[in-house]
Amino acid sequence: MSKKRLEEQKEVTQKVEKAKEEYVGEQDRKVAQEAVDAVNMVMEVIDHLKKKNKEEALATIEKVLGKLEVLIARDPSLQLVPVDVKEQIIDFPGTVDDIIEAKRVVKELIESGELQAARDIMINLASELDIYITTLPIGTYPVALKAIVPQIEAEKFDEAIRLLVEVLETLVVEKVVIPLPILRAEQAIKRASELTKDKEDADREELKKLTAYAKEQLLLAQALGYGRIEEDYKPLLDEIEKIESILGGEESTKDIFEELKEKLSSFMKEFNKKKEPTKMPQAQKEEQ
Numbered sequence: 001m002s003k004k005r006l007e008e009q010k011e012v013t014q015k016v017e018k019a020k021e022e023y024v025g026e027q028d029r030k031v032a033q034e035a036v037d038a039v040n041m042v043m044e045v046i047d048h049l050k051k052k053n054k055e056e057a058l059a060t061i062e063k064v065l066g067k068l069e070v071l072i073a074r075d076p077s078l079q080l081v082p083v084d085v086k087e088q089i090i091d092f093p094g095t096v097d098d099i100i101e102a103k104r105v106v107k108e109l110i111e112s113g114e115l116q117a118a119r120d121i122m123i124n125l126a127s128e129l130d131i132y133i134t135t136l137p138i139g140t141y142p143v144a145l146k147a148i149v150p151q152i153e154a155e156k157f158d159e160a161i162r163l164l165v166e167v168l169e170t171l172v173v174e175k176v177v178i179p180l181p182i183l184r185a186e187q188a189i190k191r192a193s194e195l196t197k198d199k200e201d202a203d204r205e206e207l208k209k210l211t212a213y214a215k216e217q218l219l220l221a222q223a224l225g226y227g228r229i230e231e232d233y234k235p236l237l238d239e240i241e242k243i244e245s246i247l248g249g250e251e252s253t254k255d256i257f258e259e260l261k262e263k264l265s266s267f268m269k270e271f272n273k274k275k276e277p278t279k280m281p282q283a284q285k286e287e288q
Contacts, residue, residue, distance in 0.1 A: 003095045006213045008184065015187035016180075020129055023178050023272065027131050028085045034067040035081040035136045039171070041067070042145075046164050049157045057152050057160075061145055068142045080135035080172060091180055092127040092224065096216075099125060099223040127224055129178040133274070134171055141167065174274040181221035182271070185214040185236075186264040193257040202253045211247065214260075215240050227270065236263055 008016070041064045048057035071081060092099070102121055109118035144167045151160040192210040196202045215237070222233045239260040246256050 084134040181217040185217040
């Protein structure tokens with residue numbers, strides 16, 4: 001009989017949804033309208049060039065450069081300016097046992113050379129909120145646009161369009177990965193913290209459920225490979241063990257979740273950063 005995941009309490013679900021919105025909103029607030037306008041105007045320039053409207057194209061480029069100058073004047077050290085934020089959720093529905101079995105099957109498939117079948121399984125071994133941030137390289141964008149002006153002046157419209165398309169392709173997509181099991185564990189413990197704040201003897205049964213849920217989610221995150229498998233999880237699971245011991249006895253429940261709450265909050269901060277793409281390994285060259 002297969003194990004089932006523990007159910008999330010309503011209050012925890014609400015906290016998780018609010019936290020997800022806040023993570024996306026945090027990135028969304030960084031979007032600069034001038035940068036968005038600049039990208040949209042480059043599209044307008046391409047339309048003008050397709051219609052061979054030379055003067056309109058030049059006038060629009062001038063407006064684009066003006067928008068970019070405002071951004072640079074506001075912060076001369078600025079390198080990348082967010083212009084768009086999108087989100088995607090991948091949420092593995094199974095248990096730790098399911099993950100272990102999936103890993104076993106993937107290993108067998110890889111060893112037998114069936115990489116595509118292994119990939120189909122691997123792609124589902126994730127539980128995360130992915131935030132994709134499209135950014136404009138503020139340092140190179142104006143230079144590239146100015147270099148196109150002579151092409152437009154010479155009415156080399158096709159060449160100018162080609163160069164503008166290349167400019168648009170310099171937009172950079174960055175990614176922030178928020179592991180959902182860790183987020184859920186954090187919010188469950190925040191709920192437990194609320195229930196035990198300055199209370200000597202809170203409802204132990206409810207606290208046991210929240211603790212068990214948080215522990216399950218952390219074990220899921222660990223099995224899915226979020227963070228450092230040993231170093232990051234040992235202090236969190238040790239702290240949960242202490243709490244379980246208190247809840248199983250007669251000690252006061254007052255503020256027993258505060259240390260775990262702080263540790264989880266600190267752990268989550270490590271993920272709320274732009275993630276560098278994983279580099280593909282390359283075969284070492286043989287020495288001549």
